Amino acid sequence: MEAALPSPNPIAHLEEVWKIYRLGTIDVPAVRGVSLKVNEGDYLVIVGPSGSGKSTLMHLLGCLDTPTSGNYWLRGERVADLNDSELAEIRNRRIGFVFQQFNLLAPISALRNVELPLVYAGVPRPERKERAEAMLARLGLEKWAQHKPAELSGGQQQRVAIARALVTNPDFVLADEPTGNLDSVASSEVMDLFDELSRDGKTIVLITHEMDIARRAHLIVRVRDGLLVDAS
Numbered sequence: 001m002e003a004a005l006p007s008p009n010p011i012a013h014l015e016e017v018w019k020i021y022r023l024g025t026i027d028v029p030a031v032r033g034v035s036l037k038v039n040e041g042d043y044l045v046i047v048g049p050s051g052s053g054k055s056t057l058m059h060l061l062g063c064l065d066t067p068t069s070g071n072y073w074l075r076g077e078r079v080a081d082l083n084d085s086e087l088a089e090i091r092n093r094r095i096g097f098v099f100q101q102f103n104l105l106a107p108i109s110a111l112r113n114v115e116l117p118l119v120y121a122g123v124p125r126p127e128r129k130e131r132a133e134a135m136l137a138r139l140g141l142e143k144w145a146q147h148k149p150a151e152l153s154g155g156q157q158q159r160v161a162i163a164r165a166l167v168t169n170p171d172f173v174l175a176d177e178p179t180g181n182l183d184s185v186a187s188s189e190v191m192d193l194f195d196e197l198s199r200d201g202k203t204i205v206l207i208t209h210e211m212d213i214a215r216r217a218h219l220i221v222r223v224r225d226g227l228l229v230d231a232s
Contacts, residue, residue: 009039009040010037010038010039010073011038011039011040011042011074011075011171011172011203012036012037012038012061012072012073012074012171012172012205013036013037013038013071013072013073013074014034014035014036014037014060014061014067014070014071014072015035015070015071015072015073016033016034016035016069016070016071017031017033017034017035017060017067017069017070017071017072018031018032018033018034018067018068018069018070019031019053019056019060019065019067019068019226020068029226030053030056030226031053031056031057031060031067031226032053032225032226032227033070033227034053034057034070034223034226034227034228035228036057036221036228038061038172038203038205039203040203041198041201041202041203042172042203042204042205042218042219043194043195043198043203043204043206043216043217043218043219044204044205044206044217044218044219044220044221045205045206045207045208045213045214045216045217045219045220045221046058046205046206046207046208046221046223047207047208047209047210047211047214047220047221047222047223048209048222048223048224049209049224050209052223052224052225052226053223053224053225053226053227054207054209054223055176055207056226057207057223058174058176058205058207060072061095061174061205062091062095062097062174063079063087063090063091063095064091066079066080067080074090074094074171075094075171092117092120092121092168093117093121093168093170094168094170094171095170095171095172095173095174096164096165096166096168096170096172096173096174097165097173097174097175097176098158098161098162098165098173098174098175098176098178099161099175099176099177099178100176100177100178100180100181101181102149102154102157102158102160102161102181103161104149104157104160104161104164105149106148106149106150107148108148109145109146109147109148110136110141110144110145110146110147110148110149110152110160110163111129111132111133111136111145111146113149113160113161113164114132114135114136114160114163114164114167115128115129115131115132115167116164117164117167117168118131118132118167118168121168131167132163132167133145135163135166135167136160136163138163139159139160139162139163139193140159141156141159141160141163144156144160153186154181154182154183154186155182155185155186155189155190158178158179158181158182158186158190159190159193161178162175162178162190162193166197166202171203172202172203172204172205173197173202173203173204173205174205174207175194175204175205175206175207176207177207177208177209178190178194178206179191179208179210179213187213191213191216194206194216195216198217198218204217219231219232220232
């Protein structure tokens with residue numbers, strides 16, 4: 001039976017989603033029947049220990065992987081019905097990714113790194129330069145626009161990564177352990193930035209195993225053994 005289309009109000013809606021990996025002859029469930037809604041303006045943290053399924057959940061939300069069963073709607077579209085090029089466009093334009101490892105390209109400047117999603121989106125060069133410069137300025141990095149990643153501190157590199165995630169004005173920002181490679185001072189600065197973005201109305205989904213990070217969010221979703229065990 002075809003599942004009924006949910007309310008279009010949530011940005012993202014997981015319904016009874018399972019993700020099962022096949023290892024040899026063994027099925028290993030990484031996510032088990034999770035239902036979750038992300039609404040406009042949410043500041044939501046998914047927290048759990050290593051191996052809890054939170055990274056798999058992040059990959060599903062980010063359309064980096066597809067459910068084995070269940071349904072995922074993004075802005076009312078059923079993700080399973082989309083082809084590879086449509087999924088690629090969603091990842092580039094509608095979801096802003098921030099990773100623990102920064103994932104900046106070393107040979108090019110901070111400005112060019114921030115421009116990259118706009119290059120893939122086909123935005124003309126003058127416009128993408130203007131938008132990237134404005135986003136770096138918003139994050140206090142205008143003086144570092146021409147510096148390469150190796151010339152920046154860890155905190156500055158992560159801010160560049162956040163600027164890159166925001167430059168397409170995505171539906172939501174998906175951040176996977178964004179402070180994992182930072183010292184305590186830089187971690188606090190990056191989380192202050194996420195707090196500010198939330199106050200400005202940006203929708204944020206953040207993955208972490210650290211409760212002191214999680215407590216800064218409006219909603220904490222706890223996962224364990226692939227199950228959503230609590231939301232508060």
